[in-house]
Amino acid sequence: MAGYAARRLLLALPTLLGISLLCFLILSVLPGDPIAARLEGGAPLSAEAEARLRAELRLDRPMMARYADWLAAAARGDLGRSLRDGRPVSAIVGDALPWTLLLNAAAVAALYAVALPLGLAQARRPRSPAARFAGAGLVAVSVVPPFVAALTLQAIVSVRLGWLPLEGTGRDAVASGFGPATLPASLLSVAAHLVLPALCLALAGWGFAARYARDAFVQALPGSAVAAARARGLRGAALLRHFAPALALPLVWLLGGLIPSLLAGSVVVEEAFSWPGIGRVMVQAVLGRDTPVAMALLLLSGTAVLAAQLLIDLIYPALDPRLRQRVPDRTSAAGAAGAPDRMHRAGGPA
């Protein structure tokens, strides 16, 4: 198992290298350069001043030389500095990443918290009007554009009713010199600030996730298998434990698809809630041709995708004993793609 993981990690390196080269190429062929970002608002700049700046930012070097510089520094763990303000890229990403992780983790929790129970209910009683109604409702909600959802929720829940904070992260309670700033109070404040943005992010996914969960449950727990288990006297918690691995498989599969999106910021939601996340950093980096920042973020999401695939391939055999024998063979990518098939077979523990 350890050898398998190590091999996969080694394979990931050239993949990442390829991603980085491709991203660098794309960023380099975009017209315009980072000096423009320093001239927002149309401040005048003479040819002389521009030439000096270009040389100082090393933009006058050929692209492959700049890529080699970047790669050599990145290999040492140095992601460089922003071309916009000279800040270390690690600091810029480090400031935004925790907020994005927090928000997206909350959104995934909200997604599961609604989609799983509903999916289960629909799988159990497909004809129940309540379950059908709820499912249709979620699909309807998922087509609401996020900024409309955000504005509506903000106007009603925050401004009209005053139930939840309007925007921001709530860490103000931590830093403000005025008023007591205890850790629990700050945590509560941040938690309260999380609710609306997480909801807005989850909103779009509920309909899909609930349908996915319903199908997965139907396949994982055929009525006959449940009846057979009941006949053997399994009840309540014991019944649940019996089916847990089979139930877990589709959920892990779903989570695997969601992990990369945990790192991707949503620009719309971040803007609407003034959330200091990755999405806005990324947009600014691309619009400002801030290659070091954009490269760091692209690499981060590339790593996340690879890590998620690896994680799932490692977890699957742990949950499904029949797969343990097959792990060492080299069909890792195909293994992930074939997962839904396996779910069929994993269905009836007979």
Place this chain on the structure above:
Amino acid sequence: MNDPSARPAMRRLAAVALLAGAALLGGACRRAAAPAAPARFVFSMQTEPTTLNFVTATDAASMLVERLLSDFLVDHDRSLKIVPRLAESWDWSADHRTLTFHLRAGVRFHDGRPLTSDDVLFTYERLIDPKSKAVGRLDSFLPVESVTAPDARTVVVRYREPYAPALRTWEIPILPAHRYRGVDFETAPENRAPIGAGPYRFEAWDSGSRIVLRRNDDYWGERPAIDEFVFRFQPSLDTSLLSLLAGETDYTKITATAWGTRRQDPAFVSRYKVLTFTPLFFYYIAWRGDGSNPYFADPLVRRALGSALDREGYIRSVLQGLGSPVRDPLSLLLPGMPAVPATPPIPGKSGPAADAVAPAVPKADAGAPAGPSADAGPAGAAGASATLFDPDRAAQLLDEAGWRLDRRTGLRARGGRPFRFTLLVFAGGEDHVQFAQVAQDTLRRIGVEMRVEKLDWPALWSRLKSGQFEAALSGTSPSPDPDSLYGMLHSSQIGGGQNYAAYRDAEVDRWLEEGRRELDPARRDAVYRRIAARLDEAQPYTTLFSPSVVGVLNSHFEGAEPSPQGILGHVPGALAIRPASGGR
């Protein structure tokens, strides 16, 4: 099978309870803190400063925060007139090549160290040092021969030749030399936690969220009435308006659309003070006139298209009256120049031009509380009764230029070539895109087909500089000195500088150089009027309009007065804001 679903449900319930509790607690804290709370002012910004290094910061957000943290050598008041700040006074040598600043005594940085001429000298050196990567002010110091500090309170600037805009270029915030000397200028900790000598000291910067400043009790000048000044970063104007309505923000600007609906609401108008101002900024179209396209080398064509653009109609319908048409770039910068022509439109016309004769700049104070809404437009453009929009004249000029209407295609053509060109616009600017769309329509009516190509700013900028375009819509914020148009108009600025139209007129070049050297205000004014008259003929750029900004202030506060640079961008600016009598 009921059990599994029960668990998530429980968890959900617990989560809801926890969050509800949190919200209640948050609310309770806010209320409890209210009575004895010190004055706290929350200012909403849409972008975050890139850095608080006073030298490298060139974006508008950084410069606003800087104004509170640092002291400037000289500064300007609401009418953009230069006033003393750190420099108590200054004088010119007889040959007008030496400018001597006399610094105020007893000024201290926030860390207690005195501010001396050494700090001014250090700041200047960093400004012109290429390693600083400061772009904003470098150009204005190119005429400087030397800067010296004969004693701790005197700074002497020597110019190569008389330089009329000199004084204004010394509106610079002063860095603490003892903090920055010998450290990496780009990564110095002070860039994120600055030490200044201004009326507010730095307290905290939460990346992506806010910057908190605290009143500097050791400030040499009048102390501000606000104890804590918070800049909140709210990228969405919709959110900042909601935040204002929720009482979490005390000042924000709002969109023209939002103002259009809110101005009718008496509750809104009574709770907030509306402060309208017109920034020193204008949109323009550069017609690439170097002959690289068959259309715009001819001044007649440029003038024709200029007359065919309905700026007034756009301001009226899209901007809700929040903007002023700009006749030419200099009309904003020369006092007393009319922004729109004084000559009445040709009589006996019909169609859309007839209703454009209505007041060109309907001011936005109809619903504003307590009198007129303090419009601080720099040009005083209001009250003009003529219009720049004249499609008949446009058609006439195009005929004269040989572009005749082809009845079959409905397009004008010359020598078999139809009048069909592409306008580049900045995709990120709402006004850029919308105005282009409206213009597309109006031009079509006089037989000109304009395609619109939307680009992001770096792409647009590189096309502008390399001259790979036929026409382009952009905007610029000139400094209040007319010399700031040198970059747009002087032929030496083609290719490298801001002369995107490739405008080349030896006489204008000479006048621009003369205006730069001329120190007598009346004579200098005459020089720029000559240039303005020439531009009217040649129209290498068609200047469009300056959009106005509607700022909204919570009526818990008073004293804020707008200038073309907002409510903070001048003296006294933030220092004038105080809790309204009667208190929060």
